[in-house]
Amino acid sequence: GENVEQHPSTLSVQEGDSAVIKCTYSDSASNYFPWYKQELGKGPQLIIDIRSNVGEKKDQRIAVTLNKTAKHFSLHITETQPEDSAVYFCAALYQKVTFGIGTKLQVIP
Amino acid sequence: NAGVTQTPKFRVLKTGQSMTLLCAQDMNHEYMYWYRQDPGMGLRLIHYSVGEGTTAKGEVPDGYNVSRLKKQNFLLGLESAAPSQTSVYFCASGGTHNTEAFFGQGTRLTVV
Numbered sequence: 288g289e290n291v292e293q294h295p296s297t298l299s300v301q302e303g304d305s306a307v308i309k310c311t312y313s314d315s316a317s318n319y320f321p322w323y324k325q326e327l328g329k330g331p332q333l334i335i336d337i338r339s340n341v342g343e344k345k346d347q348r349i350a351v352t353l354n355k356t357a358k359h360f361s362l363h364i365t366e367t368q369p370e371d372s373a374v375y376f377c378a379a380l381y382q383k384v385t386f387g388i389g390t391k392l393q394v395i396p
Numbered sequence: 397n398a399g400v401t402q403t404p405k406f407r408v409l410k411t412g413q414s415m416t417l418l419c420a421q422d423m424n425h426e427y428m429y430w431y432r433q434d435p436g437m438g439l440r441l442i443h444y445s446v447g448e449g450t451t452a453k454g455e456v457p458d459g460y461n462v463s464r465l466k467k468q469n470f471l472l473g474l475e476s477a478a479p480s481q482t483s484v485y486f487c488a489s490g491g492t493h494n495t496e497a498f499f500g501q502g503t504r505l506t507v508v
Contacts, residue, residue: 288455293438319494330400330486330499331439338494376438380494383454388438 289314291379293387300367301395308390310377311359317379320353320360325374325389334375335362367394398422402487402500409477409507417472417503419487427490428470429454429497430462432483439486445470446493477507 290313300306312320318339323331337344337351337360344351348367353360360379364371372394377387403418419428430442441454443462451462459481461473470489474481484504488497 296436321496323499328501330488330501332499333496336496382493383441383444384493384497385441385455386439388436 289317289379289381289383289385291377291385291387293377293390295390296388297391297393299393299395302367302369304367306364306367306371306392306394308362308375308377308392309359310361310379310387311357312379312385313358314379314381315355315358316381319380319384320351321378321380321384322351322362323376323378323386325376327373331376364392367392369394369396400487400489400498400500402485402503404503405501406504407506409474409505411477411479411507413477414473414475415477415505416474417485417487417505419470419472419489419500420468421470421487421489421498422468423489423491423498424467425489425491425498426467427493427497428464429488429490430460430470430472431486431488432456432481433486433502434483442472442485477505479507481505482507 321336325331350363429444431439445464448467490497
């Protein structure tokens with residue numbers, strides 16, 4: 288089955304700096320890669336996703352890149368703000384979705 | 397605009413007791429999922445359903461059963477709770493298997 292590895296497990300950045308979270312996947316058939324943000328005490332919420340026919344997607348301060356050859360994808364958050372502090376999960380999907388273990392991002396004011 | 401609603405939000409069970417977690421969605425989604433979330437292990441799929449009357453096993457199905465008698469509801473049952481089932485459980489729904497999944501607020505279950 289699919290295996291998704293996510294790094295780092297924790298990340299602290301100064302407000303205004305950029306944050307990068309990286310994931311690798313094992314199943315070359317995976318074709319959908321969503322990113323979820325989970326705030327304390329809440330369920331995960333989709334923030335951005337990318338499909339295998341696209342190399343990069345951007346939505347305001349958030350961008351995701353996908354390298355199908357290397358089987359890795361990354362989340363980039365620019366100009367970080369304190370409200371970006373949360374746990375971020377990557378996921379890969381072919382027939383079923385597999386999540387990474389999560390990255391706890393702390394943005395220091 | 398409720399989205400995905402889970403009941404209950406918190407529960408403490410004794411080992412060997414049974415309980416059912418209810419998930420309800422009002423978005424007319426075909427797909428519904430049950431996950432458990434444990435520290436350092438992310439979200440792991442327990443069971444899922446691709447439509448009313450259907451269920452399938454996920455990554456960690458042992459000790460759990462599910463039913464999808466109505467399209468809007470997905471029930472997760474624990475027949476004989478064990479301390480290893482202490483976790484936060486999330487239900488999610490989606491229109492198809494490769495589109496956004498909408499999550500509920502979670503159920504924190506403690507088995508003592």
